[in-house]
Amino acid sequence: MVVSLFEKKHTGIKACWGSALVESNTILLNLKLIKTPKHCIEYVILNEMIHFKYNNHSDSFYNMLDALMPDRKKGRQFWTKRL
Numbered sequence: 001m002v003v004s005l006f007e008k009k010h011t012g013i014k015a016c017w018g019s020a021l022v023e024s025n026t027i028l029l030n031l032k033l034i035k036t037p038k039h040c041i042e043y044v045i046l047n048e049m050i051h052f053k054y055n056n057h058s059d060s061f062y063n064m065l066d067a068l069m070p071d072r073k074k075g076r077q078f079w080t081k082r083l
């Protein structure tokens with residue numbers, strides 16, 4: 001798996017904080033994540049990693065996210081406010 005950082009919004013990236021490019025086995029992370037709390041970074045990375053199993057935001061996706069990060073809403077609230 002390749003993890004790359006980006007500063008500006010890439011063409012084709014749906015979210016500002018990160019993106020999973022399943023076809024190329026790559027996760028793109030926004031460099032601005034460095035300035036966010038640790039739980040936000042964990043949330044984004046976990047979110048993108050789960051997309052390698054579920055390439056959507058289905059119930060199955062969120063069930064896995066909840067199982068791996070029970071307090072995920074803490075991180076989500078932070079970065080959705082900043083979008």
Ligand SMILES: [Zn+2]
Pocket residue numbers: 047048051057
């Ligand atoms: Zn996602």
